[in-house]
Amino acid sequence: MSPASAGLLGRMSYRMMSRCLMLLVVSNWALKTVEAQEHRTVGVGSSVLLTALPIHYKTVIKHIQWEYINSTTTANIVDYYGTGTEPIIAKRYEDRVIFYSSNGSLLLKNVQETDNGTYRATINLNKIKARQTTLLVLEPLSKAQLQINSTVVGSPVELSCKVLVGKVQAIEWKKDGKPLPRNTCYQLSENFSLLYIPEAQKSDCGSFSCNASNDISWQETAANLTMEGIVPSSLKHALKMSTVALAISTILAAGSGLGFIILCCQSEKKKITGELWRWLVIFTHGLVCVSAILMFTAAVFWMWEEGLSTALVLYLIFLTWVIMVTLLLSVVLAICPQHLGMFKKKIMYRVILDTAAPGGVILVVLFAIFLTQNIQHLQRKGCSPLFDSTAAILIAAAISLLILLAPFVWYHRKKKSQEKDQQEGQHVELQELNVDPQAKNQD
Numbered sequence: 085m086s087p088a089s090a091g092l093l094g095r096m097s098y099r100m101m102s103r104c105l106m107l108l109v110v111s112n113w114a115l116k117t118v119e120a121q122e123h124r125t126v127g128v129g130s131s132v133l134l135t136a137l138p139i140h141y142k143t144v145i146k147h148i149q150w151e152y153i154n155s156t157t158t159a160n161i162v163d164y165y166g167t168g169t170e171p172i173i174a175k176r177y178e179d180r181v182i183f184y185s186s187n188g189s190l191l192l193k194n195v196q197e198t199d200n201g202t203y204r205a206t207i208n209l210n211k212i213k214a215r216q217t218t219l220l221v222l223e224p225l226s227k228a229q230l231q232i233n234s235t236v237v238g239s240p241v242e243l244s245c246k247v248l249v250g251k252v253q254a255i256e257w258k259k260d261g262k263p264l265p266r267n268t269c270y271q272l273s274e275n276f277s278l279l280y281i282p283e284a285q286k287s288d289c290g291s292f293s294c295n296a297s298n299d300i301s302w303q304e305t306a307a308n309l310t311m312e313g314i315v316p317s318s319l320k321h322a323l324k325m326s327t328v329a330l331a332i333s334t335i336l337a338a339g340s341g342l343g344f345i346i347l348c349c350q351s352e353k354k355k356i357t358g359e360l361w362r363w364l365v366i367f368t369h370g371l372v373c374v375s376a377i378l379m380f381t382a383a384v385f386w387m388w389e390e391g392l393s394t395a396l397v398l399y400l401i402f403l404t405w406v407i408m409v410t411l412l413l414s415v416v417l418a419i420c421p422q423h424l425g426m427f428k429k430k431i432m433y434r435v436i437l438d439t440a441a442p443g444g445v446i447l448v449v450l451f452a453i454f455l456t457q458n459i460q461h462l463q464r465k466g467c468s469p470l471f472d473s474t475a476a477i478l479i480a481a482a483i484s485l486l487i488l489l490a491p492f493v494w495y496h497r498k499k500k501s502q503e504k505d506q507q508e509g510q511h512v513e514l515q516e517l518n519v520d521p522q523a524k525n526q527d
């Protein structure tokens with residue numbers, strides 16, 4: 085190796101070494117500045133302690149300056165010139181900061197959103213060693229609200245998670261306390277504030293919750309998604325009406341069956357006749373009329389939702405006939421029974437009058453069963469609570485039973501009082517007989 089080439093090598097290695105040194109210095113400086121920079125997020129109203137010296141870094145503070153910097157302004161907060169001097173605090177910050185001269189820390193009290201920005205501490209005029217804290221002041225989130233825009237089975241449903249106050253940074257959804265199931269077709273909007281269910285089913289029923297959060301606070305709220313199998317309330321009314329009509333008709337049918345058996349077994353003498361029979365017929369026909377009217381209304385509601393059909397129209401016509409005949413019969417019997425004979429003259433009229441009530445009961449029972457089955461089937465597609473028909477059935481049955489029994493009770497009482505009257509009458513006659521002779525004597 086020639087000395088010339090050796091000199092060249094030495095120069096090259098010197099260059100490389102100096103470059104390496106430069107790199108080391110730069111990277112070290114970068115490390116220091118990174119260490120001296122801090123990002124903090126705090127809530128409005130809280131207090132923040134800003135530290136001037138990096139951790140484990142000790143130096144004698146001869147001068148320290150705290151500054152506030154944002155995109156538009158730079159402002160002094162504190163100037164401090166070593167022990168024995170008072171820190172000079174800017175007017176704007178006088179009652180809001182506490183400066184600790186021992187370690188140069190600054191306590192910023194009751195921070196507001198306008199305090200967003202960078203706080204820089206320069207120690208002993210050394211800008212490189214200055215420590216910076218970038219402060220983000222956030223409003224704590226207000227209570228979250230979860231809204232559901234539809235509860236109809238098969239329709240698109242949108243759940244929206246809203247927070248009125250504060251900046252939301254993340255939203256997390258849960259169903260029944262667990263993260264959203266992956267295999268479902270739930271879709272989230274870009275910022276996660278909306279949850280779409282393209283075609284909601286019974287399986288989507290449950291408790292949905294959203295947890296809106298930012299760095300300083302979070303708010304969780306939940307709502308129950310209850311899908312309705314039947315939406316129009318008219319169908320719910322139809323269900324109630326046909327249930328009640330069914331109860332009345334069943335009592336009527338059972339009552340007539342029982343009555344028929346009793347009639348057959350009883351002797352000719354004890355047969356129900358006269359006034360009792362009249363009121364029984366009136367109430368029976370009245371009840372048939374009421375249940376037919378209920379059924380008519382329910383059928384109209386059903387037709388309104390499910391469309392017109394020939395069978396339904398025919399059914400409505402038959403029901404109208406039942407309503408008219410039973411109403412006519414009970415009114416005529418109640419007000420002017422003597423006119424009934426007029427209707428009973430022709431055999432045709434007799435048939436019409438006699439078949440109206442049993443025919444009505446059959447019509448009502450059949451269609452009520454059909455309607456309640458169908459509506460309940462619709463209802464089961466959802467998860468809203470089913471209509472509990474027990475109470476309605478019991479009440480309707482009890483009332484119709486009472487109505488049917490009323491004539492018997494009334495008849496029984498009347499008979500009793502008649503007997504009493506008769507007895508009293510005989511008594512009086514006897515007394516009069518006793519008295520008479522005396523009166524004659526006195527004469």
Ligand SMILES: *[C@@H]1O[C@H](CO)[C@@H](O)[C@H](O)[C@H]1NC(C)=O
Nearest residue numbers: 154155156157198199200201
């Ligand atoms: C910068 O700070 C000043 C003083 O606090 C404030 O009035 C101003 O709105 C701030 N500017 C921005 C962009 O935050």
Ligand SMILES: *[C@@H]1O[C@H](CO)[C@@H](O)[C@H](O)[C@H]1NC(C)=O
Nearest residue numbers: 133135136184186187188189
């Ligand atoms: C600075 O001193 C104050 C008061 O003595 C103390 O509360 C604070 O924690 C100190 N800060 C650091 C970074 O040690």
Ligand SMILES: *[C@@H]1O[C@H](CO)[C@@H](O)[C@H](O)[C@H]1NC(C)=O
Nearest residue numbers: 197198199200220221222251
């Ligand atoms: C402070 O920063 C937050 C988040 O970027 C922002 O919402 C808020 O408006 C800022 N406040 C001011 C006064 O600039």
Ligand SMILES: *[C@@H]1O[C@H](CO)[C@@H](O)[C@H](O)[C@H]1NC(C)=O
Nearest residue numbers: 233234235239240241242280
């Ligand atoms: C609910 O929101 C979805 C999605 O935005 C929409 O398609 C649907 O029509 C809404 N339903 C109601 C009843 O507003």
Ligand SMILES: *[C@@H]1O[C@H](CO)[C@@H](O)[C@H](O)[C@H]1NC(C)=O
Nearest residue numbers: 247252273274275276277278
């Ligand atoms: C999220 O996006 C929706 C529109 O997709 C918007 O209406 C809503 O305000 C946004 N919410 C937030 C917290 O940004």
Ligand SMILES: *[C@@H]1O[C@H](CO)[C@@H](O)[C@H](O)[C@H]1NC(C)=O
Nearest residue numbers: 254256295296297302303304
């Ligand atoms: C809500 O989200 C925040 C932030 O992710 C989390 O700290 C918190 O525990 C969550 N709350 C619940 C009830 O899951």
Ligand SMILES: *[C@@H]1O[C@H](CO)[C@@H](O)[C@H](O)[C@H]1NC(C)=O
Nearest residue numbers: 290291292305306307308309
């Ligand atoms: C949801 O339903 C459950 C059980 O029915 C009930 O305990 C809970 O309080 C409901 N939640 C809301 C937000 O209504």
